[in-house]
Amino acid sequence: MSGNFFQGSIPSSFGNLKSLEILDLSRNNLSGIIPYELRNLSRLKSLNLSFNHLHGEVPTGGVFSNTTALSLHGNEDFCGGIPQLKMPACPVLHLKKHKKPLQLKVILIIVVTGVLLCTIASVIILYMMKKPKRLSSGTSNLEDRLLMVSYGELYEATNGFSSTNLIGTGGFGSVYKGTLRCFNKPVAVKVLNLQTRGASKSFVVECRALAKVRHRNLMKILTCCSSIDYKGADFKALVFEFMPNGSLENWLHNEEQPDSGDLNLNLRQRLNVAIDIAQALDYLHSGCMEIIVHCDIKPSNIFLDDDMVAHLGDFGLARLLDEDKGNGNREQATSSLVKGTIGYIPPEYGMGGTVSAEGDIYSYGILLLEMITGKKPTDNMFSENLSLHNMCKMTLSEGLIEQVDPLLQVKSDNTIREALVSFARIGVASSSEIPSERMGIKDVIMELLAINRRLSCLQGIKVVTQN
The missing domain is CATH 1.10.510.10 (Transferase(Phosphotransferase) domain 1)
Incomplete structure (x- = not known):
């Protein structure tokens, strides 16, 4: 059933297919969570759910305990699972309803206090840091949902935009390989040459377009930067996931x-x-x-x-x-x-x-x-x-x-x-x-x-x- 443009969630009724040995749902448009019922399929030897839009907790037990029989690549926001999958722990999203009232009040006080402390700390840090210029109105939505980075962070990530980090050039700028402290994988930093006619407009257009899209076969933007460099000149850059196999x-x-x-x-x-x-x-x-x-x-x-x-x-x-x-x-x-x-x-x-x-x-x-x-x-x-x-x-x-x-x-x-x-x-x-x-x-x-x-x-x- 691979590559058939199936949409929606995986039916939990698949857990009733006791004789199922191979299940390949890769390269579809499936969303939602992985049904826990699949772990009860004792004869299931291979499960391929790669390149969909699945998320949430990965079950344990059954085929989910065998990393060689399981393929989850190309999905986002998975958590949990067995330690060998090296996925983040799943967050606790809500309190259990059977908590006693007194316990509930104490927990709520702790949560509210923690949020206030984090907010105050964030305001102090932002005040102390040199804030970059805001992007134009055409890119404001993108800024709202992406982590902002400074020129200095990108300068450090690319070894000063060194030629040894240069991986490509285009009509409007150059692309460098780099490593950001806040991201545990290599990134590609597209630096716009603002002396080129149309480069600034290209930056705005690309931000507007990428703010509206999310698809596994489109380059994923991580963040953007509209600031000034160490010489006081305007600086604009886009940061993407690094593609190790090139163009x-x-x-x-x-x-x-x-x-x-x-x-x-x-x-x-x-x-x-x-x-x-x-x-x-x-x-x-x-x-x-x-x-x-x-x-x-x-x-x-x-x-x-x-x-x-x-x-x-x-x-x-x-x-x-x-x-x-x-x-x-x-x-x-x-x-x-x-x-x-x-x-x-x-x-x-x-x-x-x-x-x-x-x-x-x-x-x-x-x-x-x-x-x-x-x-x-x-x-x-x-x-x-x-x-x-x-x-x-x-x-x-x-x-x-x-x-x-x-x-x-x-x-x-x-x-x-x-x-x-x-x-x-x-x-x-x-x-x-x-x-x-x-x-x-x-x-x-x-x-x-x-x-x-x-x-x-x-x-x-x-x-x-x-x-």
């Missing part, structure tokens, strides 16, 4: 890293990345209060975590389209305000068209074709008469095998060849020059999942990486 760009094109020749993704991994990003776009386009158009889908904006799960990042060019405002929002959506990246920009933007979800689909289609061929849309082989889209479209009928990335050494297995052609066909259909003819993102997801299921039926996938 998709590094995996597809590592010519600039000669010592990284072993970087390669097999067909199954590329397919999983495609599914992850499609699900992120589906959420942005139809799962939020406002339609969010990313406007810069490309490999360098896709990042891979420890488990090779893909996360879409860099919302500096994003547009929030409020359908209720109609033409009142047309100015914000005008394509002349969008720069994007050459090779991925949909053709209608260059002809005065407005920003739309279909524009993201076009960029995504080009991304799929780049993943399957290993060729950038700006490769020297392409000209006005030949593009990545046209090349793949013309060779689909011939099986496309000659255009497949040479790092994918494909043996003559019909299932593999059909999967490659289907993958490319989705990319071609998504990157049509006519917006109305592009595949819908939900159809894209269904087609990719179908390919994934066909590959899963093989005893051993016959796609290997090149040594």
Whole structure:
């Protein structure tokens, strides 16, 4: 039952399936807590609940006492469980109703006193610390729910924004790896170059967009900083979870890293990345209060975590389209305000068209074709008469095998060849020059999942990486 977009909570009635041995509910949209009844399934040998929206206490006993049989990755706010899971203790949320009145009064007095003392201490600490500038009104909601950090803390976390900590550069700034005292994992600090035209606006846009989203395939923002540096200049930065496996760009094109020749993704991994990003776009386009158009889908904006799960990042060019405002929002959506990246920009933007979800689909289609061929849309082989889209479209009928990335050494297995052609066909259909003819993102997801299921039926996938 993995990857089927199931929603809601896990039924407690599953605890009655006494003969159940394997239960895989991973990669769905399940929420709520884990039913305690599952620990009573004595024959359950494998339980996979990874990549959902589950939370709360992890039961103990049964399959929950065997870490090798249990997978909980990709969820948030779990607590409890056996010590080997290394999860935080669950908080005590309420008092038991059978407490005596006198005991209840004493406990309430202690709690109120503790809260007052903590509040007073917090006020004193904040008064003594140099407060950073407030963000603009467009980012106030984000500040309200994120821990504020100072320029000094980020300076210390990145060793003074040292070049040895630099992990990437973009149109509006640079990204550094760092370690914050208040966070026990490495972080990525995106420092805006405010001398670049549009950088300040990009900061506000990215904050506004990220304040509205929460999805396992989107980069998770930890905090933001709008302050001044040690020279008295304005300073703006965003702090994200660090992605240890870097960007998709590094995996597809590592010519600039000669010592990284072993970087390669097999067909199954590329397919999983495609599914992850499609699900992120589906959420942005139809799962939020406002339609969010990313406007810069490309490999360098896709990042891979420890488990090779893909996360879409860099919302500096994003547009929030409020359908209720109609033409009142047309100015914000005008394509002349969008720069994007050459090779991925949909053709209608260059002809005065407005920003739309279909524009993201076009960029995504080009991304799929780049993943399957290993060729950038700006490769020297392409000209006005030949593009990545046209090349793949013309060779689909011939099986496309000659255009497949040479790092994918494909043996003559019909299932593999059909999967490659289907993958490319989705990319071609998504990157049509006519917006109305592009595949819908939900159809894209269904087609990719179908390919994934066909590959899963093989005893051993016959796609290997090149040594």
